[in-house]
Amino acid sequence: MNFKWLNLGRMKKFKVLLNGQNFLVWTDGHLRAVEFFATRYVEALDANEAELRAVDMLRDDPELIELTQNDPNDPPMIYLESIQEVEEMCTVSGYTFYSSEEDSSVPE
Numbered sequence: 001m002n003f004k005w006l007n008l009g010r011m012k013k014f015k016v017l018l019n020g021q022n023f024l025v026w027t028d029g030h031l032r033a034v035e036f037f038a039t040r041y042v043e044a045l046d047a048n049e050a051e052l053r054a055v056d057m058l059r060d061d062p063e064l065i066e067l068t069q070n071d072p073n074d075p076p077m078i079y080l081e082s083i084q085e086v087e088e089m090c091t092v093s094g095y096t097f098y099s100s101e102e103d104s105s106v107p108e
Contacts, residue, residue: 014050
């Protein structure tokens with residue numbers, strides 16, 4: 001008998017590295033555009049679903065929502081950097097922020 005159909009719908013584990021860009025945050029008394037990297041582990045049917053789940057985790061993060069000061073006409077963006085299927089899930093949180101420009105201050 002062929003039991004390949006049993007694997008249909010079986011969740012896989014993924015490590016997803018995301019890059020946030022154009023996030024306006026207050027730092028050193030100035031509103032600055034910053035970027036970040038964030039790794040999230042998710043369970044999903046495939047890599048596409050894993051990317052969406054990881055992005056949703058960031059979009060729903062209350063700390064990131066509170067920190068972000070973007071105008072609706074200038075939204076921040078989240079991009080996939082890498083994704084890989086893994087055997088084990090890890091619990092991670094947080095962000096590695098950086099500035100991509102020498103002076104990324106936003107005029108007030």
